[in-house]
Amino acid sequence: MLQLLQRMRVWLFRRSWTCSRVEIGKDVKFLTPVRITGAGRVVIGEGVTFGHVKSPLFFSHYILLDARSANACIQIGSNVIIGNGSSIMAFDSRIQIGTECLLGPQTTIVDSDFHPLAASQRRDKPESRPVKLGKNVTTGFSSFILKGADVGDDCFIGAAAVVTKSAPPAQILAGSPARYYPLPSLEVDL
Secondary structure (H helix, E strand, O other): OHHHHHHHHHHHHHHOOOOOEEEEOOOOEEOOOEEEEOOOEEEEOOOOEEOOOOOOOOOOOOEEEEEOOOOOEEEEOOOOEEOOOOEEEEOOOEEEEOOOOEEOOOOEEEOEOOOOOOHHHOOOOOOEOOEEEOOOOEEOOOOEEOOOOEEOOOOEEOOOOEEOOOEOOOEEEEEOOEEEEEOOOOOOOO
16 A cells, blocks of 8 residues: 555656756656756666665655756766655756765755855855766765765765765765765675
8 A cells, every 4th residue: 555655656746847857767766756846957867766665764755856047957877776855956057976876865965055154145146066976976864965075986975974075986974074084995805
């Protein structure tokens, strides 16, 4: 019964998409509802999976892809899995997610602060800077990747980490703000 309800939710959310510039590759799976909004462009590569059945928030949340302005672009590489309750919001630049990435539940990726910090300017257009995740990047539960971050290939972003700057390939990013440490070698000699 719950699976039928979930399929209905997926269908209803898809009918409510307001973004008209969406490109979807082959074999994309929508296991949880996805909301796609904005005037920008959303490109979804082949084999992308939205949601994970055996993960928290499966029946209660949705995934948001919001390309707000006409200049905004969200590009998701092939074979990416995006966890339940995640949000990817591009205000006025590009958010690029490399191939084979695994985004944990409630991962948030944004290209701006969505308003200037000064009280007198909060209704002005915010600064927007591109965000890039290399290939095979994994994010933990409730991690944040903020404007201007360029995360190298094979990085692991820990749960609740707040990534505010770029990191080279094969690093562990942890903390708030996140610091990076070399990923340990896991090769075993027999």
